[in-house]
Amino acid sequence: MKTFTAIIERDAQTKLYVGYVPGFPGAHSQGETLDELQQNLREVMEMLLEDKEPVLKS
Incomplete structure (x- = not known):
C-alpha cells in the first residue's frame, strides 16, 4: 500500500x-x-492508478 500526502485548504x-x-x-x-x-x-487516485503508474514529480 502506498501513502500519499495531500495539501488541503478551505475556499x-x-x-x-x-x-x-x-x-x-x-x-x-x-x-x-x-x-x-x-x-x-x-x-480520483484509484482511477489514475488504474490507467497507469503515476509519474511523480519532485
Whole structure:
C-alpha cells in the first residue's frame, strides 16, 4: 500500500475543502467535508492508478 500526502485548504468563497496531491498530475478534488474530500481524492487516485503508474514529480 502506498501513502500519499495531500495539501488541503478551505475556499473562503465556496466554503468547500479543496485538496491535491503534489507531484501527482490530476490528483485534485473538493468536498463539503474533510471526509467527503478524502473519499473524493481516494477515488480520483484509484482511477489514475488504474490507467497507469503515476509519474511523480519532485
